[in-house]
Amino acid sequence: MSENTGAVTGASILLDEVTKQYPGQIKPAVGGLTLEIPAGSIVMFVGPSGCGKTTTLKMINRLIEPTGGKIVINGEDVTKMDGDTLRRRIGYVIQAGGLFPHMTVAANIAIVPKMLGWNKAKIAARVDELLELVSLDPAIYRDRYPKELSGGQQQRVGVARALAADPPVLLMDEPFGAVDPITRQRLQDELLNIQSEVQKTIVMVTHDFDEAVKLGDWIAVFDEGAQLVQYDSPERILANPANEFVENFIGSGAGLKQLTLTKVHEVELMDAVTAQPGELASDVLSRIQGAGASHAVILDSRSRPVRRLNRRQLSRLQLIDDTIDESMPVVGDRATLxxxxxxxxxxxxxxxxxxxxxxxxxxxxxxxxxMEAIAQANAMAEAAAGDAPVGLNSGAIPALAVANAVAAEASQSRDNLEQPVSAEEPR
Structure with missing residues (x-):
């Protein structure tokens, strides 16, 4: 689950009995959905193909117009707003970034600020700021074209473009679905790093439940017709799935998925002997031996690790060079265990x-x-999760209310109280 450390700049979102009914279809694509999305949080939409999660996402910025209900962002009913004006206030990220191939990276990022009338100097400064934010060197990447970037780099530019006008809300439609697993992990880590700084409200659609657990503050599990089956924290969904549908969607190995509940930055890291290119290898080797370590981590001028050398490798060198080892095992501190x-x-x-x-x-x-952290993760997870936001479909009692009622009933039974329990409809 993401950890928020900066000032919240996101907006609260409320879907109030939102419905989407397509002509000629008996069942609605989205049926009377009420969903509360807290400001500054990451909310993940998961569920089987065709369940309405992408339709729900696109109704927030009205790429798809709702048939009924209201969409309220920071207290404003945006269903009454001009659609183009609304979309300029909401960032949108799709697979592969959705970049324009004939435009440079800088030009792609600058699209919305230009529409909003920003001057050239302000736009140029914003482009460089965002490229730094997504860990792409502006001097290297601003004038490149999308075809000159890897899939992961294109996706980073897509995120930068979505953030260009500093929108309070960021919508992401399976943004990491088209990249390889290693790149996906790094992009997920980068998104968490970015969120720790910018604190937007992020709503993301994914088919990958592991991704939902890793990124989400809250997870909304949908069935056909965007029927909300469970809306809760990743911890509680893993520990207490609302029904068999959720259990089946989580799949086997739920216990192993608990590993995704703890981030690397939440455990105590070990120190390491570090060195920089140009140092005498014998000096570095002496420091390793004195510290009782097995490796030295070589850092560049910006303190980024580029290589890891063991004692045998150091004994064969005179000077530490600036070789980059692409195979070095590196993980971001926002990554999961x-x-x-x-x-x-x-x-x-x-x-x-x-x-x-x-x-x-x-x-x-x-x-x-x-292994030591795993032993503590489960107990801490349940205690750390707060009350879930409101989420239900018309006429339905959400899973959280049912769970609370059941828990209350069990407690009363233990105390030999005979009065019945009523599950009140949440606000």
Missing amino acids: NDALDTMLVASSESAVVTGRRDVFRGVINVKTI
């Missing part, structure tokens, strides 16, 4: 280098640390 363990297994290593914002070196994590 599951990500860290995967990184170590792929690299056949008992430890991994940890980086923070701007890829700055933070420390080292090892398998022992992960």
Whole structure:
């Protein structure tokens, strides 16, 4: 689950009995959905294909017009607003970034600010600021074209473009679905890093429940017709799925998914001997031996790890050069323990280098640390989760209300109280 550290700049969103009925269809694509999305949170929409989660997402910025109900953003009913004006106030990210291939990276990011009449100097400064935010060097990337970028780099530019006009709301439609697993992990980590700084309200559609657990403050599990089956924290959904549908959607290995509940920055990292290119290898080797360490982490001028050298490798060198080791096991501090363990297994290593914002070196994590953290994760998870926001369809009592009623009934039974329990409709 994401951790918020900066000032909240996001907006609250309320879907108030929102319906989408397509002509010729008996059942609505979205049926009377009421959903409260807190400001500054990440809310994940998950569910099987065709369940209405993307339709719901697109109704927030009215790419799809709702048939009924209201959509309220920061107290304003946006269903009465001009659609183009609304969309300029909401960031939107799709697979592969949706970049215009004939425009440079800078031009892609500048689209909405230009529409809003920003001057050239302000736009140029904003482009560079956002490229730094998504960990792309402006001097290298601002004048490149999308075809010159990897899939992961294109997606980072897509996020930068969505944030260009500093919108309070960011909508993301399976943004990481078209990249390989390693790149996806890094993009997820980067999104969490960005969110820790900008504190937008992010609503994301995904088919990947693991991704929902990793990124979401809250997860909305939908069935056909955008029927909200459960809306709660990742911790409680894993520990107490509302029904068999949710259990089946979570799939096997729910216990293993608990690994995604703890982030790398939440555990104690180990220190490491560090060095920089140009140092004598013998000096670095002496520091390693004095510290009783097995490796030295080589950092560039911006404190970013570029290589890891063991004692044998150092003994064969005279000077530390600036070689970059692409195979070095590196994990972001916003990654989950599951990500860290995967990184170590792929690299056949008992430890991994940890980086923070701007890829700055933070420390080292090892398998022992992960195993110790797992032993504590489950108990802490339940205690850390707050009350879930409101979420229900017309005429339905949400899972949280039912769970609260059942818990109250059980408590009364234990106390031998005979009065019945009523589950009141939430606000």
